[in-house]
Amino acid sequence: MITFDGVTKRYADGTVAVDNLSLEAASGTITVFVGPSGCGKTTSLRMINRMIDATAGRILLDGQDVKAIEPATLRRGIGYVIQQAGLFPHRRIVDNIATVPYLLGWDRKKARARAMELLERVGLDPKLARRYPFQLSGGQQQRVGVARALAADPPVLLMDEPFSAVDPVVRASLQEELLRLQSELHKTIVFVTHDIDEAVKLGDTVAVFRVGGHLAQISDPATLLSEPADDFVRGFLGRDRGIRRLSFIPAADVPLSPPPPELVLAEGKPVGWKLDGGLRPYGSFNPATDSLRAALDASLLSANGLAVAVDGDGGVLGVLGRDALDAAVSGVARG
Amino acid sequence: MDEPLVRWDWIARNWDNGSPLAIRTLLENHVVMAFAPVLFGLLLALPIGLACARWRLLYQPATAVMNIVYAMPSLALFSILLSVTGLTQTTVIIPLTLFSLAVLIPAVVDGMTSVPDHVRQSAVAMGFRPLRRLLQVELPIATPVVLAGVRVATVASISLVSVGALIGQGGLGALFTDGWQRQFYTPIIVGIALIVLLAVGADLVLIALQRLLTPWSRARRSA
Numbered sequence: 414m415i416t417f418d419g420v421t422k423r424y425a426d427g428t429v430a431v432d433n434l435s436l437e438a439a440s441g442t443i444t445v446f447v448g449p450s451g452c453g454k455t456t457s458l459r460m461i462n463r464m465i466d467a468t469a470g471r472i473l474l475d476g477q478d479v480k481a482i483e484p485a486t487l488r489r490g491i492g493y494v495i496q497q498a499g500l501f502p503h504r505r506i507v508d509n510i511a512t513v514p515y516l517l518g519w520d521r522k523k524a525r526a527r528a529m530e531l532l533e534r535v536g537l538d539p540k541l542a543r544r545y546p547f548q549l550s551g552g553q554q555q556r557v558g559v560a561r562a563l564a565a566d567p568p569v570l571l572m573d574e575p576f577s578a579v580d581p582v583v584r585a586s587l588q589e590e591l592l593r594l595q596s597e598l599h600k601t602i603v604f605v606t607h608d609i610d611e612a613v614k615l616g617d618t619v620a621v622f623r624v625g626g627h628l629a630q631i632s633d634p635a636t637l638l639s640e641p642a643d644d645f646v647r648g649f650l651g652r653d654r655g656i657r658r659l660s661f662i663p664a665a666d667v668p669l670s671p672p673p674p675e676l677v678l679a680e681g682k683p684v685g686w687k688l689d690g691g692l693r694p695y696g697s698f699n700p701a702t703d704s705l706r707a708a709l710d711a712s713l714l715s716a717n718g719l720a721v722a723v724d725g726d727g728g729v730l731g732v733l734g735r736d737a738l739d740a741a742v743s744g745v746a747r748g
Numbered sequence: 749m750d751e752p753l754v755r756w757d758w759i760a761r762n763w764d765n766g767s768p769l770a771i772r773t774l775l776e777n778h779v780v781m782a783f784a785p786v787l788f789g790l791l792l793a794l795p796i797g798l799a800c801a802r803w804r805l806l807y808q809p810a811t812a813v814m815n816i817v818y819a820m821p822s823l824a825l826f827s828i829l830l831s832v833t834g835l836t837q838t839t840v841i842i843p844l845t846l847f848s849l850a851v852l853i854p855a856v857v858d859g860m861t862s863v864p865d866h867v868r869q870s871a872v873a874m875g876f877r878p879l880r881r882l883l884q885v886e887l888p889i890a891t892p893v894v895l896a897g898v899r900v901a902t903v904a905s906i907s908l909v910s911v912g913a914l915i916g917q918g919g920l921g922a923l924f925t926d927g928w929q930r931q932f933y934t935p936i937i938v939g940i941a942l943i944v945l946l947a948v949g950a951d952l953v954l955i956a957l958q959r960l961l962t963p964w965s966r967a968r969r970s971a
Binding site: 462464484485486487488489493495496497498499500501502503504512513516545546547561571 | 864866867869870871872873874875876877880885888889891962963964
């Protein structure tokens with residue numbers, strides 16, 4: 414667990430970057446620091462591994478004050494990923510990943526074997542190991558950055574806007590990859606971003622910062638969306654937070670009806686709606702894994718408004734009518 | 749007037765005839781007096797440049813001093829040094845070392861500046877302590893820029909050595925004074941040709957060295 418206890422960072426010129434911050438990042442979870450630029454989120458992150466030292470207050474890593482640990486030793490025990498990946502241009506990918514194991518004095522063979530293992534773990538082709546960073550795409554470099562941070566298996570991972578410099582498609586796949594890795598590794602992750610959608614998608618806990626280094630609200634993403642603490646948080650969450658809230662409500666309990674005869678099937682799987690003499694598009698969702706938002710999306714995609722429920726193999730389970738969907742959504746709105 | 753521009757028989761007779769003015773001896777002296785300043789210059793420029801990159805306030809005054817030295821006529825420096833080091837190669841090597849510093853110190857500073865900030869930051873965050881970070885991250889990344897400076901300094905030094913002929917230590921420059929005094933062009937042409945060949949050859953060696961040391965350097969690859 415990482416604990417901020419009354420932490421303040423004041424610079425020599427009097428600027429206060431972080432003002433009396435107290436919060437906890439629970440072990441094995443992702444805590445996201447989110448806020449506009451100048452809100453002190455990156456400064457707060459960097460105080461954890463002492464890239465910046467706090468002016469007042471304490472930061473505890475599993476109960477131990479980080480100021481009691483020599484900085485280089487502390488940092489070798491904390492994974493760190495930054496925006497442009499920060500890979501060493503003069504080192505091959507395998508040696509980039511093995512950076513911290515080398516610093517910790519592992520022998521070369523063991524360090525490289527570990528690096529190869531991680532290369533695959535983050536979804537990269539082992540053939541890339543002998544390349545130099547400039548020969549990789551931005552998304553690949555970022556994956557190498559994550560692999561490097563994980564190399565010595567640190568319990569804590571700090572991520573400073575790691576996916577901000579890549580295009581939206583790559584960003585989405587990197588986010589999925591991070592969630593997949595986290596479901597296997599259970600690291601204590603502190604993740605900094607200015608993108609509220611990313612925060613809500615990745616965070617088990619989201620801490621919203623406001624300019625001047627104040628904590629505006631800290632809670633789980635669903636609560637954040639339904640009960641913003643004040644106008645600043647409400648404004649920062651944006652206009653469609655109602656819709657986004659549906660992402661956190663599972664669609665498992667929605668009442669399904671038997672599929673009507675207009676639904677055209679092929680081997681038990683939906684093909685389309687037979688309407689007005691033609692085949693029209695349909696939308697589908699999987700009640701076992703999807704959220705109400707996916708169900709609503711499926712309904713909006715269907716020519717007749719009926720969302721088709723399918724199982725993991727694509728077989729039809731039933732359909733969700735507008736009335737049933739409306740009832741489920743209204744239930745969410747009432748809390 | 750029907751004298752040929754280049755008299756090959758003169759070259760053959762004077763290539764290696766055992767005299768101190770044999771072309772081969774002059775060439776060897778030239779190489780020593782050209783490369784020693786670059787080597788010494790690099791050894792001095794590394795600590796000075798690193799200090800200037802670390803404490804930027806130093807850089808301005810250091811550059812000012814270097815530029816003044818660079819602007820000084822080599823003849824003036826020779827006459828000052830003559831009273832100390834006499835008519836020796838040292839009298840040529842010292843001013844050329846100072847001249848090379850004017851190129852090499854900025855090269856080291858620029859090289860250190862060329863290390864991207866996110867790379868330096870991530871080295872700190874990985875747990876590098878300052879000395880190891882310098883040796884394993886910053887200096888290797890600075891190498892292409894420093895080597896570019898070394899190439900300029902080497903070529904300049906090769907050409908500047910000939911001025912030493914004024915104090916009888918000019919390497920191939922001796923061929924110029926000899927030629928002018930006798931109104932005989934062959935030595936002059938031989939001198940120019942060998943100096944240009946030496947410069948081109950040294951530059952090619954340095955380019956090869958650069959490719960060998962920095963296979964990761966983006967500049968030379970299209971990938």
